Amino acid sequence: MSSAPQGDTNPKGTNIVWHEASVDRQSRAQQRGHRSAILWFTGLSGSGKSTLANAVNASLFEQGIATYVLDGDNIRHSLCKDLGFSDSDREENIRRIGEVAKLFLDAGVIVLTAFVSPFRADRDKARKLVDVDDFIEIHCAADLSICEERDTKGLYAKARAGEIKDFTGISSPYEDPASPELKINTGEQSLDSCVEIVLKTLLDRKVIPAKHQPVS
Numbered sequence: 116m117s118s119a120p121q122g123d124t125n126p127k128g129t130n131i132v133w134h135e136a137s138v139d140r141q142s143r144a145q146q147r148g149h150r151s152a153i154l155w156f157t158g159l160s161g162s163g164k165s166t167l168a169n170a171v172n173a174s175l176f177e178q179g180i181a182t183y184v185l186d187g188d189n190i191r192h193s194l195c196k197d198l199g200f201s202d203s204d205r206e207e208n209i210r211r212i213g214e215v216a217k218l219f220l221d222a223g224v225i226v227l228t229a230f231v232s233p234f235r236a237d238r239d240k241a242r243k244l245v246d247v248d249d250f251i252e253i254h255c256a257a258d259l260s261i262c263e264e265r266d267t268k269g270l271y272a273k274a275r276a277g278e279i280k281d282f283t284g285i286s287s288p289y290e291d292p293a294s295p296e297l298k299i300n301t302g303e304q305s306l307d308s309c310v311e312i313v314l315k316t317l318l319d320r321k322v323i324p325a326k327h328q329p330v331s
Contacts, residue, residue, distance in 0.1 A: 143223030149180050150322045153216045153245060154227045154313070157238060157292065158255030159284045160270060161262030163301035163309070164229040167255060170306055171313045172227055180323060183219055185212060185228045200281045206237050213241030220249055225322065233283045235290040251316065252295040257302030259284050 144150050154171070156164040168184050175182045209232050219226035232238050242250045262284065263271040274282035281287045292298070297316055299309050317323045 140221050140223055147181055147223055148324060149225070151181075151220045151223045151249070152225050152317070152320075152322045153220055153241075153250050154225065155216075155232070155238065155241065155250060155252045156227065156229045156255055157232045157252065157295075158257060158301065159259060159262045159289055160231060160282075161265040162255040162257040163265075163306075164231075164255045166306065167253075167299070167301060167309050167313070168227040168229040170310045174310055174314060175225060175317075175323070178323070180225060181223060182225045182227065185215065185219075185226060185230075200287075202234070202281075202287075205233065209234075209237040209241060213244050216241065217244045220245055225317075231283050231289070233287065233289045235293060238292065248320065251297065251320070252292055253297040253299065253313065254292045254295040255301040256291070256298050257300070261302035 156168045158164050172182050172184050216226045273279045274285040283289050
């Protein structure tokens with residue numbers, strides 16, 4: 116992968132020059148014994164994105180693999196706390212996440228993003244920021260009825276009552292991925308089996324080795 120930045124290379128600020136790091140991504144991969152990648156979990160609220168991302172994260176961590184989870188609610192408490200849920204704000208939310216995920220990728224970390232990210236075009240923009248082998252889109256494909264059953268916060272009920280505007284799946288659309296790397300029925304399959312599917316994909320794509328031994 117080229118070390119030059121991808122995506123928008125024309126920032127609004129002037130007198131800005133890209134600074135090459137003294138340690139590159141390949142060197143980090145060699146030291147750690149695994150590649151970095153972006154695992155992009157997408158799906159309706161209640162589909163199990165965060166649960167699955169954190170379970171995969173825990174399994175990888177136990178193997179000594181460098182990981183980090185970017186969770187939708189957590190990010191909206193900090194980096195994106197100035198954004199609402201209009202279409203334009205959702206677009207900007209995902210744009211920021213894509214850029215942050217790209218930084219983690221360059222840092223040699225497997226970054227797991229858990230966001231509804233309802234619009235296909237926004238997810239595709241995040242994908243195009245990195246090389247084709249670096250982006251793994253994981254569609255958590257639970258039926259809406261199951262997501263509503265899981266809704267402990269009562270958000271779906273409030274959305275159906277008109278108390279919450281622009282709620283994905285009710286008053287705002289969710290666009291299923293056209294060709295995700297993984298489509299997992301998180302509404303029917305057990306969490307353990309879902310984790311195994313993701314881990315097998317990482318092994319098959321040679322992101323992680325069969326038996327990872329971190330550098331001591």
